[in-house]
Amino acid sequence: MAEVYAGAVDKGLEGVIACTTAISSIVDATLCYRGYLIEDLAANSSYEEVVFLLWNDRLPSKQELDNFKKTLSKDISLKPETVNMLKLLPTKDVHPMAWLRTAVSSLALWDEDAQDDSEEARFRVASRLTAKMGTLVALFERFRQGKDYVEPNPEKSFAWNFNYMLTGKEPDQDIVDVFDTCMILHADHELNCSAFASRVTASSLSDVYSSVTSGIGALKGPLHGGANEQVMRMLIEVGSVEKAKEWVKDALASKKKIMGFGHRVYKNGDPRAKILRSMSEKLCNKAGTQYYEMSKIIDETVQKEKGLLPNVDFYSASVYYSMGIPLDLYTPIFATSRVSGWLAHIFEQ
Numbered sequence: 468m469a470e471v472y473a474g475a476v477d478k479g480l481e482g483v484i485a486c487t488t489a490i491s492s493i494v495d496a497t498l499c500y501r502g503y504l505i506e507d508l509a510a511n512s513s514y515e516e517v518v519f520l521l522w523n524d525r526l527p528s529k530q531e532l533d534n535f536k537k538t539l540s541k542d543i544s545l546k547p548e549t550v551n552m553l554k555l556l557p558t559k560d561v562h563p564m565a566w567l568r569t570a571v572s573s574l575a576l577w578d579e580d581a582q583d584d585s586e587e588a589r590f591r592v593a594s595r596l597t598a599k600m601g602t603l604v605a606l607f608e609r610f611r612q613g614k615d616y617v618e619p620n621p622e623k624s625f626a627w628n629f630n631y632m633l634t635g636k637e638p639d640q641d642i643v644d645v646f647d648t649c650m651i652l653h654a655d656h657e658l659n660c661s662a663f664a665s666r667v668t669a670s671s672l673s674d675v676y677s678s679v680t681s682g683i684g685a686l687k688g689p690l691h692g693g694a695n696e697q698v699m700r701m702l703i704e705v706g707s708v709e710k711a712k713e714w715v716k717d718a719l720a721s722k723k724k725i726m727g728f729g730h731r732v733y734k735n736g737d738p739r740a741k742i743l744r745s746m747s748e749k750l751c752n753k754a755g756t757q758y759y760e761m762s763k764i765i766d767e768t769v770q771k772e773k774g775l776l777p778n779v780d781f782y783s784a785s786v787y788y789s790m791g792i793p794l795d796l797y798t799p800i801f802a803t804s805r806v807s808g809w810l811a812h813i814f815e816q
């Protein structure tokens with residue numbers, strides 16, 4: 468029998484070079500997309516502009532951005548026959564990521580470009596997938612509640628439409644702005660598990676839909692996309708600001724992992740967490756919930772007791788909760804943004 472050398476296997480493939488990427492880079496506590504700092508993009512860009520940047524390796528001119536937004540707006544709606552077919556999929560006791568994986572895969576069957584591997588066709592498919600991902604997540608929630616598809620407004624942004632299609636009501640501008648920034652912050656993150664899965668599928672010269680479906684399958688795992696949902700469950704379990712400090716101390720004493728803390732790569736802090744923290748403060752105060760105050764105490768206690776800093780998932784939980792988004796949609800929303808990064812990786816591969 469051949470010998471197996473355990474030492475040759477690195478935890479989480481740490482330090483193993485699988486390929487190189489120019490899409491995003493993490494250096495110490497900084498994250499850049501195509502050389503632009505995430506703080507600058509979050510403050511000055513829209514999600515649509517960031518998608519253009521990820522796919523084209525440069526920022527668009529005003530005209531290019533207008534045209535790109537028009538293309539995405541055109542692609543955001545679903546055809547009646549697609550909505551009717553998706554209505555047949557079960558939603559009761561179904562994991563929203565499993566529904567999304569099936570829905571995305573099924574879109575390929577209606578797309579005449581699905582098997583065309585020319586660059587033009589791949590960009591058309593990429594635009595459709597990026598535009599429709601949020602529509603599908605909103606549709607799942609509508610169907611689950613026994614409600615109907617809400618036709619998007621082509622004049623409005625991606626972030627506006629997602630919230631509109633989810634609730635059927637015109638969204639508050641603060642929510643739209645925060646959601647747009649959340650989309651920017653989650654769009655790409657170097658060679659993570661789901662980006663790698665998308666690239667592996669693309670490397671066999673498979674089609675874009677198959678590659679994106681692989682990414683969704685990888686993101687579904689609780690070790691990758693599911694942590695912000697777990698953070699919110701933890702905040703609900705903690706229950707009050709007064710109990711937060713003791714809860715953390717007890718959890719650490721019993722060697723429990725506190726969700727939303729620590730990171731395999733960022734050891735000096737996740738830059739996205741800082742941006743999300745201020746958005747959590749704004750939205751929690753506006754919604755009149757105590758989850759920001761509670762999060763702040765948990766953050767201070769974990770730092771003091773364990774020296775660990777919050778990651779992207781910690782403050783995004785209270786942000787999404789304040790927006791009224793159901794807990795099990797947090798990972799599908801992550802996919803709604805990250806699809807743009809997967810597509811950039813598929814193109815690069």
Ligand code: COA
Nearest residue numbers: 694723724725726727728729730731732773775778779780
């Ligand atoms: N809560 C409590 N302790 C934690 C912790 C957390 N969230 N994250 C790491 N630690 C502890 C480990 O138990 C270990 O303690 P020890 O030295 O006493 O054994 C130490 O910190 C180092 O942890 P390690 O497992 O080496 O960190 P890592 O870099 O391999 O793991 C994560 C990184 C993200 C997997 C880990 O921090 C984690 O599981 N975090 C919670 C889940 C989460 O938020 N995931 C989303 C990531 S974006």
